[in-house]
Amino acid sequence: MGWRNAVRFGRAVAAAVALLAAAQPAMAADAGDARTLPQTVNTFIGTRDEGNTFPGASAPFGLIQVSPIGSHYAGYRYDDETIRGFGRSFISGAGCWEQGGQVSVLPVIGSIAPGGDFDTTKAASFDHKAYAARYTHEGEVGQAGYYRVRLTDYGGIDVEATALTRAAAERYTFASGQAQGHVLINVSQANDRHRVIGSQIRVVGDRAVEGKVTTMSFCGGHQYSTWFRIEFDRPFTGFGVWGQAGGTPGARFSMESEHDPRNGAWVTFDLAGGQAVTAVSAISHVDQAGAQGNLDAEGKRDGQLLSFDAMRAQAEAEWARELGSVRVKGGSADDRAVFYTALYHALLQPMTGSDADGRYRGYDDEIHVADGWTYHEYFSLWDTYRSQNQLLAILKPDRARDIARSVLAIDEQGGWLPRWGYASFETNVMTGDPVTPFLVDLWRFGALEGREQQAWAALRRNASGNPPLNSRHDGRAGNPHYLSDGYIQFDRAHPSKGMDSDPHHAGSATMEYSLGDCALSIMGEALGQTTEAAVLRRRGGAWRNVWDAGVRDPESDFTGFPRPRMEDGEWFTPPAGAYDPTSHYGFHEGTAWQYQWLVPQDVAGLTEAMGGKDRTLARLDRFFAFDRIAADPMSARAEWVAGPYAYYGQHRYNPNNEPTMHTPWIYTLLGRPDRTAAVVRAAQTLFTNAPNGVTGNDDLGTMSAWYLFGAVGLYPGMPGTGQMLVGTPRFEQVEIDLGEGRTLRINAPGATGERVQYVSGARWNGQAFDRVWLDWDQLKAGGRINLRLTDRVDRADWGQGAGATPPDVCRAG
Numbered sequence: 001m002g003w004r005n006a007v008r009f010g011r012a013v014a015a016a017v018a019l020l021a022a023a024q025p026a027m028a029a030d031a032g033d034a035r036t037l038p039q040t041v042n043t044f045i046g047t048r049d050e051g052n053t054f055p056g057a058s059a060p061f062g063l064i065q066v067s068p069i070g071s072h073y074a075g076y077r078y079d080d081e082t083i084r085g086f087g088r089s090f091i092s093g094a095g096c097w098e099q100g101g102q103v104s105v106l107p108v109i110g111s112i113a114p115g116g117d118f119d120t121t122k123a124a125s126f127d128h129k130a131y132a133a134r135y136t137h138e139g140e141v142g143q144a145g146y147y148r149v150r151l152t153d154y155g156g157i158d159v160e161a162t163a164l165t166r167a168a169a170e171r172y173t174f175a176s177g178q179a180q181g182h183v184l185i186n187v188s189q190a191n192d193r194h195r196v197i198g199s200q201i202r203v204v205g206d207r208a209v210e211g212k213v214t215t216m217s218f219c220g221g222h223q224y225s226t227w228f229r230i231e232f233d234r235p236f237t238g239f240g241v242w243g244q245a246g247g248t249p250g251a252r253f254s255m256e257s258e259h260d261p262r263n264g265a266w267v268t269f270d271l272a273g274g275q276a277v278t279a280v281s282a283i284s285h286v287d288q289a290g291a292q293g294n295l296d297a298e299g300k301r302d303g304q305l306l307s308f309d310a311m312r313a314q315a316e317a318e319w320a321r322e323l324g325s326v327r328v329k330g331g332s333a334d335d336r337a338v339f340y341t342a343l344y345h346a347l348l349q350p351m352t353g354s355d356a357d358g359r360y361r362g363y364d365d366e367i368h369v370a371d372g373w374t375y376h377e378y379f380s381l382w383d384t385y386r387s388q389n390q391l392l393a394i395l396k397p398d399r400a401r402d403i404a405r406s407v408l409a410i411d412e413q414g415g416w417l418p419r420w421g422y423a424s425f426e427t428n429v430m431t432g433d434p435v436t437p438f439l440v441d442l443w444r445f446g447a448l449e450g451r452e453q454q455a456w457a458a459l460r461r462n463a464s465g466n467p468p469l470n471s472r473h474d475g476r477a478g479n480p481h482y483l484s485d486g487y488i489q490f491d492r493a494h495p496s497k498g499m500d501s502d503p504h505h506a507g508s509a510t511m512e513y514s515l516g517d518c519a520l521s522i523m524g525e526a527l528g529q530t531t532e533a534a535v536l537r538r539r540g541g542a543w544r545n546v547w548d549a550g551v552r553d554p555e556s557d558f559t560g561f562p563r564p565r566m567e568d569g570e571w572f573t574p575p576a577g578a579y580d581p582t583s584h585y586g587f588h589e590g591t592a593w594q595y596q597w598l599v600p601q602d603v604a605g606l607t608e609a610m611g612g613k614d615r616t617l618a619r620l621d622r623f624f625a626f627d628r629i630a631a632d633p634m635s636a637r638a639e640w641v642a643g644p645y646a647y648y649g650q651h652r653y654n655p656n657n658e659p660t661m662h663t664p665w666i667y668t669l670l671g672r673p674d675r676t677a678a679v680v681r682a683a684q685t686l687f688t689n690a691p692n693g694v695t696g697n698d699d700l701g702t703m704s705a706w707y708l709f710g711a712v713g714l715y716p717g718m719p720g721t722g723q724m725l726v727g728t729p730r731f732e733q734v735e736i737d738l739g740e741g742r743t744l745r746i747n748a749p750g751a752t753g754e755r756v757q758y759v760s761g762a763r764w765n766g767q768a769f770d771r772v773w774l775d776w777d778q779l780k781a782g783g784r785i786n787l788r789l790t791d792r793v794d795r796a797d798w799g800q801g802a803g804a805t806p807p808d809v810c811r812a813g
Contacts, residue, residue: 034321034323034324035320037324038143038144038323039143040323040340041142041144041319041337041340042142043055043142043143043144043341043344044142045337045338045693045694046092046691046693046694046698047076047077048078050645050696051093051692051697052074052093052094053074053093054067054075054076054090055142056076056090056142056163057145057147057162057163057168057315058348059145059163059164059315059318060165060347061349061350061399062165062166063165063283063351064282064283065090065168066086066087066147066162066163066168066170067087067101067147068135068149069083069084069085069101070082070084070192073099074094074099074100074191075191078137081134082133083106083133084189085106085186086104086106086159086170087101087104088105089103090191091378092348092700092701093699093700094218094697094700095645095699096219096429097192097193098216098218100194101190102196102226102228102283103187103211103213103226103281103283104185104190105184105185106131106132106133106183107151107172107182107183108131108157108181108183108184109155109174109181109182110182112247112249112266113249118266119247120246120247120248120249121246122246123244123245125247126184126262127189128184128186128189133151133157134151134152135152136150144316144319145162145318145319146162146315148160155174155178156175157174158172158173160308160312163315164298164314164315164318165298165352166282166295166298167282167294167295167297167298168280168281168282169299169306169311170279170281171276171279172278172279174275175275179271180270180271181271181277182269183267183269184264184265184266185266186264187213187264188261195258196261197216197223197257198213198214198255198256198257199213199256200212200255201241201255202253203239203265206236207234207235208229208231208232209267210227210288211228212225212227212288217423218420218429219427219429219498219499221422221427222425222427224425226284227283227286227287227290227291228282228284228291229288230281231279231299231305232267232278233277233278233280233307234269236267237269237270238267238268239252239267241253241264241266242264242265243263244260244261244262244263247266278307278308280299280311281295282299284355285360285377286359286360286367287367290355293355293357296356299311319344323343325396325736326343326708326712326736327733327734328712328731328734329731329733329734330732330751331752332753335731335753337689338687338689339707339708341704342704342708343704343708345694346391346705347701348701349388350376350377350379350700351377351378353374353376353377353406354370354375358370360375360377360424362414363410363418363424364413364414364415373405374399375402375409376402377424378700379407379420379421380699380700381418381421381430381434382429382430382432382658383430384438384701384702385437385719386658387705387706388702389438391708391709393441393445393447394738395736396739400442400445400447401447401448401449403447404439404442404447404448405451407438408451411458415467415468415473416461416467416471416473416475417439417462426498427498427499428474428496428501430588431505431588432502432512433462433463433509433512433516433517435462436462436463436516436519436520437515437516439458439459440516440523440719441519441716441719443455444522444719444720444722445776446780452523456524456529459523460529460532462475463476463516463536464483465479473497474496474497474498474501477494477496477501478502478506478509481567482513485545485569486539486542488503488510489503489567490506490565490572490586491567492504504588505588507563507564507585507587507595508598509588510543510545511598512598513542514540514599514601515540515543515600517536517542518539518601518718518810519601521536521540521809522721522809523720524536538810540601540602540809540810540812541810541811544609544812546562546564547563547609548571551563551581552578553582553593554580556651558610558615558622561592562587562592562596563592564585564587581596582648582649583648584649587659589647589658590654590659590660591647591648594653594659594663595659597663598659600669600717600718600719601718601808601809601810602809602811602812603666603805604811605808616670617667617670617672620663622651623651623653624639624652624653624679625639625640625652626679630682633682633684633685633756634685636682636683637685639652640653640654640655641653641656642656644656654696655686655696657696658699658702661702662715664679665725668727668799668805669725669772669805670805671772671800673726673798673799673800674796674800676725676727677757677758680710680727681756683695684730684753711730712729712731713726713727713729714726714774717806720809721775721809722775722777723776724776726762726772726773726785726787727759728757728758728787728789729746729748730751730752731748732750732751733746733747733748738779738782742782744779744782744784744785745784745785746784747784747785747787748786748789751787758791758792758798759788759796759799760790760795760796761788762786762787763785764784765783770798771805771806772799772805773805773806
């Protein structure tokens with residue numbers, strides 16, 4: 001739905017209390033009519049307060065995206081005053097610089113000549129920061145597959161964008177009366193802080209521009225190239241290129257490096273025949289022929305460019321199919337907008353990596369062919385293994401199979417499994433061992449069928465060794481110490497192949513390894529690898545090796561917290577003396593207070609280490625400020641960690657980041673699903689139909705997927721188990737397509753997100769159950785969950801009896 005109340009919103013932002021009221025109005029779509037769902041999506045959600053989403057157009061899992069570029073490293077921020085151009089490549093919700101916006105295109109008017117509006121004698125005239133256009137939120141539209149904005153400079157130009165998987169279209173409508181318009185194609189600049197190492201651009205005939213852009217990847221990673229082609233629906237009447245020496249009318253080719261940071265081309269159109277110009281574009285990470293082939297395959301029909309409206313209709317139909325795989329009834333218009341926007345964000349990544357002819361660039365930098373399947377790129381595994389991966393495995397089983405096959409192809413071609421794979425190489429961003437729970441869950445959900453042994457071999461090698469020194473992959477860099485002594489040594493000076501390495505954050509990395517090993521033991525046991533599985537199961541208890549029973553929280557009476565150890569086995573002691581569990585030492589984007597809960601494989605052992613169930617529940621209560629948020633769920637923003645990057649010095653729940661996202665369900669695993677319900681409902685108040693409506697970086701759909709699971713009343717438990725923990729949904733009815741005609745239905749009469757509700761009774765296919773989980777083996781065939789809800793916590797004793805919680809997978813001795 002369009003951002004139609006933008007003017008009213010702009011007047012209200014000075015008063016923080018008005019922010020939520022100023023949300024985009026959502027179309028009250030009938031859940032039975034999927035055709036309206038693309039209009040229900042509000043792509044502006046997450047474009048403020050470091051949600052880092054983009055509002056422009058993309059297909060589900062698209063190779064190409066078209067979105068505005070502002071002053072933020074992620075592309076567009078809702079408060080930006082100008083738009084520098086419209087780029088062709090964006091990641092949704094990531095928190096690192098160098099992440100897209102290549103091939104910045106902007107329609108303009110004015111003279112391009114010596115001394116003109118674009119002075120060809122001055123290279124600085126072609127800096128997109130200098131020629132950026134002001135714009136208005138009035139009439140701005142951001143929905144699934146379609147974006148529209150009015151540029152108020154240059155006489156007023158309407159820009160629209162839409163996208164399919166491998167091709168996109170833009171329509172530029174110049175103001176009435178304008179006789180001539182230009183389109184600037186800037187290949188030397190992209191999103192802010194995204195380094196362009198070098199670029200080439202060529203004007204081809206009188207309807208096309210093509211070229212190549214080489215940029216630096218995510219967080220200072222490796223260089224990679226993007227080839228592009230843009231074709232216009234009418235011939236241009238003039239053209240030229242610019243470089244470090246300025247502009248050259250009539251020239252067709254330019255090439256520059258980052259040391260000569262101006263490069264691009266312009267094309268000029270006679271507007272006598274109409275004010276609208278349509279540009280159809282495509283990109284490839286393979287070569288120029290790949291970009292041309294993608295444009296021909298998806299941007300044309302019978303050899304002719306698709307009209308903008310035809311491509312938009314096709315894009316919206318595709319989104320209607322994808323979004324329609326989950327249908328909800330009940331809730332307000334805002335509830336549905338937040339829900340379907342979260343689903344939209346969760347379905348953007350990983351991106352398609354293979355061209356229309358199946359070719360893709362592998363991690364060996366060679367060209368390979370995906371024959372009969374789709375290769376995928378961009379794997380933020382430290383984030384996505386916790387929620388988005390399971391969501392895709394459930395909703396899109398065919399897509400999940402291709403994703404799993406892509407990860408195995410990375411291992412086969414690059415020599416090791418990825419951690420944060422960007423385009424065609426490993427960035428080594430983040431720590432721990434996320435690929436293990438990621439792939440093990442895909443195995444559990446059936447996405448590795450026929451490839452189990454290949455996956456097992458790759459995962460076992462990852463768990464028991466290290467990549468060669470000359471490999472780009474850092475792998476489990478803490479393995480030498482972990483395998484011999486049961487923990488990773490804390491060493492901030494440990495050499496790294498990227499931004500991060502496991503010894504830099506040894507406390508959290510040890511706990512992540514331990515969880516991953518336990519998950520892998522489940523897979524190994526099922527595959528008949530009993531000896532290996534037993535070893536891995538024992539390593540699933542390695543979290544105890546970084547648990548210091550003597551650490552005391554100075555602000556409370558709780559003792560016993562994880563703590564990093566030095567190479568000689570001694571506990572790390574900071575210069576100030578006693579180790580503080582809220583300090584920044586040893587834990588990645590979190591503290592010992594937050595990471596202490598990362599033991600889903602051994603909840604009983606964790607409870608014992610914390611002094612028993614009552615003490616563990618009391619510690620959870622302090623962590624969540626439970627009494628206050630249960631009394632007033634809207635107080636979550638004030639009580640919990642609020643800043644998107646406020647990782648350290650914290651003893652509270654951080655709803656903005658991944659390490660604690662599973663923690664509300666620890667209550668459920670302790671037999672108190674009623675408290676999970678209260679915490680989840682409080683956390684859901686942070687997801688709103690407004691630009692700041694995502695909590696923290698959305699991280700390629702991870703936080704959105706977390707919200708979706710809570711909203712439908714299910715949450716994935718310990719990786720590898722296939723256990724889905726049952727909770728309180730926000731909607732009265734939910735239908736989830738599982739593929740091959742199978743449907744999971746969740747009925748919860750009276751469900752609402754307006755207040756805290758609790759499950760007081762549950763039935764699966766008509767049979768009452770009191771366990772707090774259902775197994776995927778039960779759910780995968782489809783069926784019906786019926787939940788009875790109550791507003792009264794004193795009547796919410798469901799799931800609190802003996803045997804109601806799942807057994808621990810790796811109980812430490």
